Amino acid sequence: MTALAALEGMDRLTSGEALVAQNVAFAIMAITMVVAALRMVTTRNVVHAALYLVVVLAGVAGQFLLLGAEFVGVTQVMVYIGAIVVLFLFGIMLTKGSFGEDDGVSSEKRLMAGLVGLLVFGVMAAALVDSFEDAEVAREAPSTTAEVSDSIFSTYIVPFEAVSVLLLAALIGAIVVARKD
Amino acid sequence: MSDFLRSWLVLVVFGGLAVLLVSAFLGLGSLLRPSRDTPQKSINYESGVDPQGDMWAQSNIRYYVFALMFVLFDVEAVFIFPWATRLEVYDVFGLVEMAIFIFILALGLFYAWRKRLLRWV
Numbered sequence: 001m002t003a004l005a006a007l008e009g010m011d012r013l014t015s016g017e018a019l020v021a022q023n024v025a026f027a028i029m030a031i032t033m034v035v036a037a038l039r040m041v042t043t044r045n046v047v048h049a050a051l052y053l054v055v056v057l058a059g060v061a062g063q064f065l066l067l068g069a070e071f072v073g074v075t076q077v078m079v080y081i082g083a084i085v086v087l088f089l090f091g092i093m094l095t096k097g098s099f100g101e102d103d104g105v106s107s108e109k110r111l112m113a114g115l116v117g118l119l120v121f122g123v124m125a126a127a128l129v130d131s132f133e134d135a136e137v138a139r140e141a142p143s144t145t146a147e148v149s150d151s152i153f154s155t156y157i158v159p160f161e162a163v164s165v166l167l168l169a170a171l172i173g174a175i176v177v178a179r180k181d
Numbered sequence: 182m183s184d185f186l187r188s189w190l191v192l193v194v195f196g197g198l199a200v201l202l203v204s205a206f207l208g209l210g211s212l213l214r215p216s217r218d219t220p221q222k223s224i225n226y227e228s229g230v231d232p233q234g235d236m237w238a239q240s241n242i243r244y245y246v247f248a249l250m251f252v253l254f255d256v257e258a259v260f261i262f263p264w265a266t267r268l269e270v271y272d273v274f275g276l277v278e279m280a281i282f283i284f285i286l287a288l289g290l291f292y293a294w295r296k297r298l299l300r301w302v
Contacts, residue, residue: 022186047237065189075259083255090248093240144185149263153271157278163260164285167253171289174249175298 026066033059050088057081071148246298250290257286 033056040052057080064073152160225232264271264279271278293299 066186068183068185070185070189071263074262078255078259078262083252087248087252090240090245094242094245095239145263145266149267150270152260152263153267153275153278160260161278161281161285164257164282167256168285168289171250171253171286172292174253175246175289175293175296178246178249179296179298 022066026063029059029062029066046092047089050085050092053088054081054085057085069143071143071145074145246293250293253289254286257283 036052036055036059040049040056043049043052057076061073061076061081064070064076260282261279264275268275
């Protein structure tokens with residue numbers, strides 16, 4: 001069976017079964033993300049940690065797509081995987097001695113890291129539950145990139161041009177900081 | 182399943198097929214070829230000469246400026262992407278707006294060039 005024929009078969013699925021397909025996709029991505037996240041914090045090699053981060057971020061992009069947020073998903077891939085992780089890898093490669101196998105952290109640091117992790121989790125979970133509670137995600141109305149584009153180029157046209165000035169300031173600031181003299 | 186997700190499912194199916202095809206051919210190759218490992222074969226390849234030192238080498242700090250500039254222009258690309266999907270609808274208006282946007286960011290590139298950061302020495 002070809003891919004297209006498989007897609008045609010999707011038409012015949014009832015909405016309940018289609019939801020199952022989405023839940024299965026969610027579960028696969030979520031499990032992959034959790035495993036990659038655990039490997040990221042447990043691996044001794046800092047470069048491997050950065051590469052596991054790519055898997056986690058790709059999973060986040062997939063979840064965004066599953067929720068119908070196309071532009072956010074694509075931005076996640078372009079900015080986070082494309083730029084942020086590359087910057088991480090640059091940072092690792094530029095700092096001598098910290099790449100390769102690591103001796104691991106002391107138990108004191110481990111405790112503090114655990115506490116900070118728990119705190120962040122608690123605050124984020126509380127904020128999410130507080131603001132959304134049992135609100136349903138609009139499954140049938142995905143926000144396409146065209147819609148996002150229309151709002152950028154109508155309502156938010158002035159902020160859009162202001163963003164370019166902000167980026168210019170960031171670029172010149174980075175150049176000034178990075179220069180030796 | 183909505184039309185939106187179905188259109189992305191096509192991407193997933195094609196991506197899965199690509200991975201499957203590559204792993205199938207590589208797996209077939211490893212099944213067919215003889216495997217005679219020698220220590221000589223497993224050393225890193227570096228332009229045909231014996232590699233020196235560790236494979237984790239520190240890179241030059243000069244690259245850092247390029248990494249920073251890449252991040253900035255990557256964010257610029259994020260804004261160009263939605264514009265490109267609606268290019269025909271906006272017509273001249275969109276073209277002018279994007280030209281202003283790119284021009285302001287190009288000033289940053291011009292600044293970097295004038296400050297001789299792009300020179301390779």
